[in-house]
Amino acid sequence: MLTAAQRKWSLGWGFAAFGGIAFFVGTAIAALLLWDSGATGGQFFTPYTWQILRFTLWQATLSTILSILFGLPVALALARRPKFPGRIWIVRLMALPMGLPVLIGALGLIGIWGRQGIVNATLLTLGVEQPVSIYGLSGILIAHVFFNMPLAARLLLAALERLPAEYWLLSSSLGMKPLSVFRFVEGPATLRVLPGVAGLIFMLCATSFTLVLVLGGGPAATTLEVAIYQSLRFDFDPPRAIALSFLQIGITAIILAVISTLPKPDDDENLHGRASRRFDGRTAGARSWDTVIILFATAFLVLPLASIVASGIQADLWRLFKSPAFHQAALTSFAIAVAAGLLSVVSSVAIVVAQEAIGDMKRPGAGARAFAATLGGMGSLVLLVPPVVLGTGWFLTLRSLGDVNRFAPVLIVIINALMALPFVMRVLSPAMATHRRRTARLSASLGLSGISKLTRIDLPPLAKPLLTALSFAMALSLGDLGAVALFGSSELTTLPWLVYSRLSSYRTNDADGLALLLGLFCLLLTMLGTAGRERHQQDE
């Protein structure tokens, strides 16, 4: 459907994104490999390595399955209830855990599920002797579900909302039962994105660090990420860090490849987008089921957040809000988040456009197909390269150019953008695919291209997913501590860094307050991500 020139452009974008990412990651790894550590050449992999590898994969698998098993009914229920009271706020809250520094989320969870938390307090009053323990595998799972179920639900919900209105009209006029609707409409729609969503959550859980340590209860619960971090900390053994990183990337790549071979239903063909209205699920039973699911998920999500709010408001919020340190950190965080978010969205668009151009070829050669697969794989796997590896590698590369701190903001932006890439791609890729199926022939027949195609055809329907993607990426960057901690210095302070610095000098109260402010900041971003929705709902 594309003209030769358009195809060339699209592929060019893809090559640029590919080249940029490969250069950034490759340089860091090369710098570390070239480092003469003078290490004793100790064993890279010990029996303990295999033990933590097993645990890493085991907890990530369970976390992924649970997040999806919980997220799917939530997405189905929310999709069936576009008029559910406060729905937009529930959807917004779902993006919030991502933007919270992990430790803050963990403390919130402990406030609910911990030894002194309300769950155990309730169980005790009910006469249950053995309270729930959040420490150990169960705690890791609760935490991972808290952080990832909302992600799964949001991505699945987006897939359901992309379904054309005709489907619902048709299924209702055919008098389809809920099971049939699931089988013929909802199931295929969610299955299409499920491998991507599952892969993303798997990677997030496999590389989880602070959560696993804090809630794991001891070194039996450790991920490879911890071992990588350790090898660049006390030991400073870059070759070992690289070896462990490759192990992490390799094994996860295999698992992702397996997930991606899951049978996928065919794409829906050439349909007109129309605001969707649901005609099904009007029975009392369906209503109450959906209500229970939504309320349960909301409680699961909101209670830990409420616990963060409850400790946050005990701080002197106004003093914190007025403090110059907060202003500076908020400005820095915001600037980094905007830059990282935009970079991430632009790179994702470039990757998706190139993939589509290859998919559009009549007979793509093996090379082209391999390139498309590489782009997709890279967009995901980049999440597995530990930020500490990227940061340390670039530090080594840039040190001959003088003060590395001058480059720190740029590096942090790029690292954050890369981290967000898989999220952004999960949002944009299906949306852009649907959009192309709907409009490609039309644009081609109208001879539209360039700016006019962009502003008339592409931007209006894609504005919503673009904003959602941008807000995802910005929230992630906002909550990230890892990249900043590498370079962190008095000149470059972000909000999570400020929270940690309070915590590391006994000022727990201030840290709680700042965490609350950071959470509110993040909520503002998620409002940006759902901005397109309100308009959409008003149209109805």
Next chain:
Amino acid sequence: MRGFIISLLAAAAAFSVATHALAQEKTLTVYTYESFTAEWGPGPKVKEAFEKTCACRVDFVSVSDGVALLTRLRLEGENSKADLVLGLDTNLISEAKAIGLFEPHGLDMAAVDVPGDYSDDTFIPYDYGHFGVVYDTKAIKNPPKSLKELVEGDPSQKIVIQDPRTSTPGLGLLLWIRSVYGDEAPEAWAKLKKRVLTVTPGWSEAYGLFTKGEVPMVLSYTTSPAYHMVEEKSDQYQAAAFSEGHYIQIEVAGLLKGARDKDLAKDFLRFMVSPAFQDVIPTTNWMMPVTRTSEPLPEAFNKLVQPKKTFLMGSDEVAKNRQAWINEWLAAMSLN
């Protein structure tokens, strides 16, 4: 949005003008850790006091903690712009020397008085603290009186500790138990494991869990209660005195070979062990001073645990055995 960009540009411009104007005078660049330079930390006061005496500017560059400091130096190598490094601890000295960036200070440090028999020609102590188990007096009426009681005590009374692979207090407890139990340390760990609620990557996470009331004991410093008594006027958190003695953490500073103005750097090292610096330490860094302060310490410090015996292993010994001991720890703590 445009307003935002303009203000960013203005800030950048103001910043570059400021750095340019100040580039004329001598500067002393000190690498340290973050909580040292925080607005309530010792950094700002120390900087002000020293700048009054030297017609120079003190520039702090801070990273997250002592280990990150060492990593930073390793990465920067000879290109480091640091003149002084302040914030390593005794366990890191051996590795810090191995990088080959430090040089002996050659100063007379007779006035420095630190428990344990620490002496070194390169690194000068500026404060110290003993590791200790801090407990919540509301939750625990009979705190352990010895490490043995901690190890063998009621498993339902939990403690949170730090991971020796990622944190210096975590490493401190490892060495403490090693000092007391020797080769039987793994057995001690296997017993203590039952009382360990969880192992956090750093001190902050552990102390956060503790002050939130999730766990009644935490591995911290014997000086930690001073913070709560002075700043929060609360006696709720106290350290338990252990009859075997306590392991010490001594924080040190060192001079880099590449320092641009060594006289200025040495002036700072001398200043560091003078009352002007030492007076600031106790109530900002919440550690003990290494020389006499000009005024007695606040009343709260008299209430703190005064360890009868101090454990300190040589940093070479620590460097040599650390990995093996950590592996033992991993094995003992991973048993079911």
